[in-house]
Amino acid sequence: AQTVTQSQPEMSVQEAETVTLSCTYDTSESDYYLFWYKQPPSRQMILVIRQEAYKQQNATENRFSVNFQKAAKSFSLKISDSQLGDAAMYFCAYRSPYLNSGGSNYKLTFGKGTLLTVNP
Amino acid sequence: GAVVSQHPSRVICKSGTSVKIECRSLDFQATTMFWYRQFPKKSLMLMATSNEGSKATYEQGVEKDKFLINHASLTLSTLTVTSAHPEDSSFYICSAEVPAPGRAELRETQYFGPGTRLLVL
Numbered sequence: 001a002q003t004v005t006q007s008q009p010e011m012s013v014q015e016a017e018t019v020t021l022s023c024t025y026d027t028s029e030s031d032y033y034l035f036w037y038k039q040p041p042s043r044q045m046i047l048v049i050r051q052e053a054y055k056q057q058n059a060t061e062n063r064f065s066v067n068f069q070k071a072a073k074s075f076s077l078k079i080s081d082s083q084l085g086d087a088a089m090y091f092c093a094y095r096s097p098y099l100n101s102g103g104s105n106y107k108l109t110f111g112k113g114t115l116l117t118v119n120p
Numbered sequence: 121g122a123v124v125s126q127h128p129s130r131v132i133c134k135s136g137t138s139v140k141i142e143c144r145s146l147d148f149q150a151t152t153m154f155w156y157r158q159f160p161k162k163s164l165m166l167m168a169t170s171n172e173g174s175k176a177t178y179e180q181g182v183e184k185d186k187f188l189i190n191h192a193s194l195t196l197s198t199l200t201v202t203s204a205h206p207e208d209s210s211f212y213i214c215s216a217e218v219p220a221p222g223r224a225e226l227r228e229t230q231y232f233g234p235g236t237r238l239l240v241l
Contacts, residue, residue: 033228043158043211045232091163095228106217107154108230110163 002027002094006111013082014119020067021077021114023092033095034068034075035108040088048090051075079116087118122148122226124216126233133204134241141199141236143214149194150216154230155187158211170197204240212236 003026013019025034036048051059051068058066063080079086092111123146133139143153151172156164168178168189176189186208188200197216201208215230 035229037232042234043213044234045164045213045215047229047231050229089161095230097228106152106228107166107169112163115161 002029002032002096002109004092004094004109004111006090006092006114008114009112010115010117012117012119013079015082015084017082018078018080019082019116021079021090021092021116023075023077023111025073025075025092025094025109027073027094027096029096031097033097034066035093035095036064036066036075036077037091037093038086038088039091039113040085045091049077082118084118084120087116089113089115122216122218122229122231124214124231124233126214126236128236129234130237130239132239132241135205136203139201139204139238141201141212141214141238143197143199143216143233145195145216145231148216148218148226150197151194151219152217153191153197154215154217155189155197155199156213156215158213158235160211164213167199201238204238206240209238209240212238 005024032053034051038046038048049059049061049064058068065078067076091113093108125144127142153170155167158164167182168176170176170189170191172191178184191197213235215232217230218226
């Protein structure tokens with residue numbers, strides 16, 4: 001079974017600075033998807049960025065970018081020019097491209113989350 | 121992106137009653153929807169996977185008769201908490217996956233509803 005580890009329960013960053021959130025995962029599969037989701041105080045889960053494992057190029061979305069190291073099974077999220085609205089819980093997630101052994105659909109495996117505080 | 125709605129956003133009910141939560145994909149057809157439960161400051165816990173036109177697949181430890189799931193159409197899944205008790209109080213979130221083929225940047229990605237806060241008195 002796949003596991004996702006976020007080793008930083010909490011992080012803080014000054015407004016306008018850059019912060020990197022860590023995520024590692026364990027899998028025996030060669031193709032898969034990785035995601036970062038953001039959950040602000042409203043508790044709405046928002047997709048931040050998506051990476052397909054077969055793509056070597058790191059995904060970017062405006063101020064958000066990832067450092068995807070497939071061999072190291074690492075998928076960190078970099079937030080540049082941090083804004084107050086970036087304050088949230090961030091979850092890293094893994095999705096297999098294959099049906100799981102129970103025959104059910106493509107579940108997401110989440111990490112425990114990193115709470116990001118942005119200081120003005 | 122893809123939009124998922126969830127209704128109601130908040131519900132308070134008496135112990136012993138049943139509560140229905142609706143999850144709708146607004147701008148795409150979702151053959152698969154997911155139901156999660158989240159405790160404060162914790163990660164999401166998958167309860168079940170809902171497939172259009174077939175029975176839901178429940179995760180280990182989730183009571184099927186307690187949490188009834190119906191996925192009657194490609195845009196609607198419902199979760200009914202039957203005979204609710206205070207320990208069922210929680211934040212429930214649904215998601216829908218954009219199926220392949222579809223827009224390349226969206227497919228095989230789960231999009232989440234805004235969640236439902238359930239309080240059972």
